[in-house]
Amino acid sequence: MTLPLSGIPFLNKRIKFPVTPHIVGGLTTSKQLREIADLADQYDGSLKIVGNTITIMGLTLADGEKVIAELGCKSESFIAKAVRSVSFCPGKPSCPRALQDSTALGLELDEEFFGQELPGKLRIAVSGCPNCCVEPLVKDIGMYGTAKGYTLAVGGSSGFKAQIAKVVGEKIPAAEIPSIIRSILAYYRAQGKSKERLGQTIDRLGWTEFIEKTIPSQYLHSK
Numbered sequence: 001m002t003l004p005l006s007g008i009p010f011l012n013k014r015i016k017f018p019v020t021p022h023i024v025g026g027l028t029t030s031k032q033l034r035e036i037a038d039l040a041d042q043y044d045g046s047l048k049i050v051g052n053t054i055t056i057m058g059l060t061l062a063d064g065e066k067v068i069a070e071l072g073c074k075s076e077s078f079i080a081k082a083v084r085s086v087s088f089c090p091g092k093p094s095c096p097r098a099l100q101d102s103t104a105l106g107l108e109l110d111e112e113f114f115g116q117e118l119p120g121k122l123r124i125a126v127s128g129c130p131n132c133c134v135e136p137l138v139k140d141i142g143m144y145g146t147a148k149g150y151t152l153a154v155g156g157s158s159g160f161k162a163q164i165a166k167v168v169g170e171k172i173p174a175a176e177i178p179s180i181i182r183s184i185l186a187y188y189r190a191q192g193k194s195k196e197r198l199g200q201t202i203d204r205l206g207w208t209e210f211i212e213k214t215i216p217s218q219y220l221h222s223k
């Protein structure tokens with residue numbers, strides 16, 4: 001995999017880059033962790049645990065590309081206006097409080113949506129119960145499990161202009177979530193301005209129209 005900045009030759013020579021393998025949902029193996037540690041040693045890098053993944057610091061861009069290629073995974077480095085790595089908690093059956101299988105849904109969403117290009121960056125999080133351990137209410141698209149399905153919230157952000165997501169749907173079966181997210185992303189692609197977060201786009205154009213276009217009526221949140 002070629003990292004997006006590799007077309008700028010002088011950067012390649014002078015600057016060190018944090019290289020972040022895409023470890024889906026933070027689910028890894030001792031074998032993969034050993035490979036990452038060995039490659040960090042081989043290229044004289046250091047390691048930092050960040051969220052769901054491990055960043056290898058102190059590498060040149062060229063070495064970073066070699067590391068990603070040797071690991072055989074996607075990279076999370078330098079992804080700007082796109083869907084970021086999907087966050088999800090253990091959920092059923094691993095967590096005793098879980099009401100939904102957030103790992104299965106999170107893996108499915110990451111497989112389909114990670115890296116898709118958009119007007120701005122977009123974060124997705126899936127929690128297995130209302131405890132919201134992966135903070136879905138400060139994500140662009142967040143959801144948490146209940147006994148009757150998922151509650152869906154949209155428009156959150158923990159960035160520079162922090163914003164709490166608005167609950168727009170409830171009692172949504174896991175099987176329906178991907179198609180709803182496709183509708184939300186289609187709306188965002190069509191309406192969003194460059195670098196505008198999803199919540200800002202909806203604030204600008206109106207929540208009523210957004211909800212009508214993206215959330216099936218049977219799942220609308222009753223206030």
Ligand code: SF4
Nearest residue numbers: 089095098128129133
């Ligand atoms: S959000 Fe709920 S299911 Fe997920 S880890 Fe936290 S307590 Fe467990």
